[in-house]
Amino acid sequence: MRLLVVLLSVLLVVSGRPDPRPNLHGAQVLRVVPDASWQLHYLMALQMQGHYDFWTEPRAVGKPVDIMGTAFQLPALHAALTQLDLTPTVLISNVADLLAKSTPRNTEANRQMNWDDYQEYDVIQEWLESLASEYPSVCRVEDIGTSYEGRTLKLLTIGTGAEDNPGIFIDGGIHAREWISPATVTYMINQLVTNSEMYSELLSTINFYIMPSINPDGYAYTWSDDRLWRKTRSETDSSLGCKGADPNRNWGFHWNEVGASSNPCSDIYAGPSPFSEVEMQLVRDEISKRASTLKAYLTFHSYSQLWMYPWGWTSDLPDDWKDLDDLAQTAVDALTAVHGTQYEIGSSTNTIYAAAGGSDDWAKGVAGVKYSYTIELRDTGLFGFLLPPSLIIPTGEETFEGVKEVGYFIARTYGK
Incomplete structure (x- = not known):
């Protein structure tokens, strides 16, 4: 049989x-x-x-x-x-x-950033620029390079203190179809920047480095052609009619050892080589530039409601896993207190599956960022990747409380 x-x-x-x-x-x-x-x-x-x-x-x-x-x-x-x-x-x-x-209700005539609906990549990018212009004492934005198809990637820095203050690097949208990720990251940006007086002590002590959507070509493709597209859009093997690599299997730490595919048509294709995807090269370089001051790395995905730490390539735990677990517990307690949403906590391999080449493993294993986490946002399968727009704000509200706990911990522990 x-x-x-x-x-x-x-x-x-x-x-x-x-x-x-x-x-x-x-x-x-x-x-x-x-x-x-x-x-x-x-x-x-x-x-x-x-x-x-x-x-x-x-x-x-x-x-x-x-x-x-x-x-x-x-x-x-x-x-x-x-x-x-x-x-x-x-x-x-x-x-x-x-x-x-x-499906988003927004039209070309209504391209204002909001969290009642999902937003296209260009709207998000324009909004980041507007924040830097309107709140120059709180944040600044810089172009760090272009994607495979020529889209600009921007990095937003939020902080009012010294450049060498301890930092937290946050990214979202590494998998294109996970729309709640960029929506949640931009919601948290908006809270920090527009309510900066409320968080003045936090922002004077640590710096946030944030990229809401680090797979812009894939994200744009989910709007124009295939809502459920996951990968990048590079020409990995056009002879098979398949494009792109899984950007979260493409990082150069135990690359392609487990939980990834060498088949270009697979959604978990690791790419032809580590960091073959230009977008991941750009994010890697920004993390590397700040590695000496970065104390936390948070990458947002969906779905499953998980708060995970390395390793993804082995069931073995980092030597300091208890430190990571303790902070994760504190963050999830704050998250759950908002709407009662339950999250599971643990190392990636022991919580979901073994998968090498992930950004969180690289951030900890190569860049040396101690508190490195992958957060899988709502839900647990009722809507999956098609989370209704009505759940953007609740997801953002609860997630922001968890991220604030990480921020306050980093400020207390490493602040000057």
Whole structure:
């Protein structure tokens, strides 16, 4: 029976997932829970091939895995899962309908930054410039380079003290379809800058270095062509009709050792080499410039409601894991106190899955940033990547409370 399943999987995955926008009419998200290691390993192998869109990755026996199948794919996906003795449940019955409900209402005539809706990349960039112009004593913005397709990446620095004050580096949007990430990061920027008097002691003691969307080409593509696109948009292997690499498998620390794919059509393709993606080179360089003063690195993703620390490439823990865990507990307690949202805490490998080449591992393992975290924002699967705009502000409110705790801790511990 298992041989039959393996043969079926080969037939399913040989073509990979092509670049053109998938037809989401009739698409569903199925959830399965592997209860044996061989089932888990099969799901991992299936993900590596890149045929199906895994909304959550196979991480451990007993942990749910969410997989989207198009109407064309669903019969074969159901058959494969059933033969694996996995009973799929329908998590999202109509992806196209949910997508329509979460589509931004903004028009060209209404391009003002707000958090009642999601915002395009250009709107976010223009807003960063306007903040620096309106609040020059609190923040400044600089262009740090251009993406593969020529979009400008900007870094916003928030702080009123010395340039060598301890710093916190924050980024979002590394995976293009995770729209709640840039929305949450910009919400927190707005709180810090427009209420700077309220946070005067914090901002005079530490510097925040923030990039809301570090995969601009992928993010733009989710607006123009494929809302569920994850990767960058570089020409990695045009012969297969597949573009881009997973930017969070592309960092040069234990690159491509585990939890990544060498298949250019896979959503977890590590790229042809470490830091092959120009956007990740630019972010790496900005972190490296400030490595001597950076005390925390926060990178925001979705979804699953997790606050994680290294390592992602091994189940072993950093020597100072207890320090990281203690601060994470404090941050999550503050987050949960706002709306009651529950987060799981732990190292990446032990909390979700092993995946090498992530930015948080590199920040700690190479740049030496002690408090390095990956935060997976709302939700736990009801909406997945298609979180309604009505949940932007609640997500921002609670996350900001957690980030403030990190900020105050860094100020108390390392402030001059």
